Amino acid sequence: MSAIMIKEFRLPDLGEGLTESEILSWKVAVGDTVTLNQVIAEVETAKAVVELPSPFAGTVAALHEQAGSVVEVGKPIVSFEVDDAGAPPSAVAGSDEVASSEVASTESPAESAAKREPNLVGYGAVVDKSGRPARRQRMFAGAPGREPVREPVPAVEPVRAVETIAPPAVPSGPAVEHERPRSTPPVRKLARDLGIDLELVEGTGPGGLITRSDVQEFAAGSQAPVSVSETAPAAAPAVGVSAERETRTPIKGVRKFTAAAMVQSAFTAPHVTEFLTIDVTPTMELLTRLKASREFAGYKLTPLTIAAKAVLIALRRNPTLNSRWDEAAQEIVQFNYVNLGIAAATPRGLTVPNIKDADKMTLLELSAALSELTDTARSGKTSPADLMGGTISITNIGVFGIDAGTPILNPGEAAIVALGSVRKAPWVHNDELAVRQVMSLSLSFDHRLVDGEQGSKFLADLGAILSDPATVMTMI
Structure with a gap:
């Protein structure tokens, strides 16, 4: 007997080193029926505009992000109602399955993940015997030792209970302790190239993660990169200047990537x-x-x-x-x-x-x-x-x-x-x-x-x- 399951699709890594993308437009709405590989959204990375295909065939249950939102890689963006009888044999990279306990798989996490199939960005992460994804899998977790908080996906009948499966926490201990402050390998390399001590840089990413833009802003002369909340008032025109005399455009997408790349190259x-x-x-x-x-x-x-x-x-x-x-x-x-x-x-x-x-x-x-x-x-x-x-x-x-x-x-x-x-x-x-x-x-x-x-x-x-x-x- 088939059952309806909720399958969650997370934003995949659409290019080596990319950590976020902007959702330009949704091609579907809640309640729409979609087929496998149907284009569901158009997103803009720091390098290109990419069409996202649906990893599942089913009905759109929820859109977790609005058009115009900048979303971090690994964050849920859409949920689908999928009949398990017609579900694909393996999940697409960036997707999680949330189902009732009645139809839960009896396979261990390691056994399930070992059956890797091609997906949007290559092959899924290798899972070791403990069921933990290998370190090469990009994870957006909170502070080390803690699991990131995710918004629960609303239950859809006839699912009796919906359980949100959180991604494994980043392992703590000697292997991670020396990596303070938190940043990614490309960002640490950029900091080394620019001669910047990451201890002096304030991270504005999730859980205090130091991002590439944080390092670039510090290199440009900022002693403490400004947080998002601090930048909001700065968007207003200067005192005595009318809005009609200035046009302000958010720095994002290709322009943001180009600026960071040129600064990196010029300083390196x-x-x-x-x-x-x-x-x-x-x-x-x-x-x-x-x-x-x-x-x-x-x-x-x-x-x-x-x-x-x-x-x-x-x-x-x-x-x-x-x-x-x-x-x-x-x-x-x-x-x-x-x-x-x-x-x-x-x-x-x-x-x-x-x-x-x-x-x-x-x-x-x-x-x-x-x-x-x-x-x-x-x-x-x-x-x-x-x-x-x-x-x-x-x-x-x-x-x-x-x-x-x-x-x-x-x-x-x-x-x-x-x-x-x-x-x-x-x-x-x-x-x-x-x-x-x-x-x-x-x-x-x-x-x-x-x-x-x-x-x-x-x-x-x-x-x-x-x-x-x-x-x-x-x-x-």
Whole structure:
């Protein structure tokens, strides 16, 4: 005999290191019948807008958060009434089952969790013999040794009794005592990189958890990060200033993530920027010929396409720029692949999605990948996976009419190239003054990883390719 159960869906971790997301809109309402994998909400992480699929087929029993709310990972957001006869064989990551004692499973927690199935964000956490999730599972608990308080889910007939199953408490004892004050590993690493003693930082997260924004605010000069309750009065206009003269926008989503990443990069990696102005007339002529060729018919070719391919070729001769400084492990990580990041200006702010294994692509494949990347970014549909794992980046400031700049490194990368605008200018060509198409290249690199000689050789190779594409024959 089947019974109705309440299944609770918690906000999953939608990307490595993300701790919260904003619910932009609900696609369902209480009482709606949903199918498995039906989109139930649209959420905005610090990196992208993501559609959340339903992990269950059933009826929406309750929405625990309103649209516009910023929700921590692991917090319940929606409950479903599910017939246990048609329930999926395993729960989705972030979901808990709350059922009557009459239909409770006889399996032990360890036996139940051992049957792991794919879910929204990979596989569920491994459970040890004690029934406690392994440490790699992200938990949002209160103070160590205490279980976090959760709102009870209303009982729905014919369930006789509803029991809220709280997640295991964070273990106390010697393994945790040295981790005071409370923070996550990425935040502790950020604090080390910035030279900040976490004992001096006030945590505003759940249970006093020190968040990335707390560290960033402290690094910016705040002696004590301000709590949410303290920031409310500050939202009002200054004395003597009318509301019509100011527009205040909450710092969240992509803007918040970008600001934190740029501060981290600027304070962590010693930046060096070099500039090179070149005659790109041969490249522009090549671009015209390619556009007219049958092979590239229907493809969008731009100076960025050729420059991206040139970066990949120059990188083969100068692999040091395709590396990462691993502070925690005290190692230099040399990448044997290239995930090429392209800075994209979107209505939501700056994002840097990357093309995976771009070094293995032909010019035709790279052109298609660039078009897809930019279209997806502008529509706000870039997935978190596309925003992670970049190894080197390009920012095309030339589209805004800018000649040169000093780009800030994307965190975790050793170099970034800025492409200036292509302008007609007087230039000495074949020992005569002529009007040529000229571009400035800017290269910023992490001086811990890249010496001046290595950075200069890479920039010279890049300039040589764009000045005369035929020089590629001498490089490959």
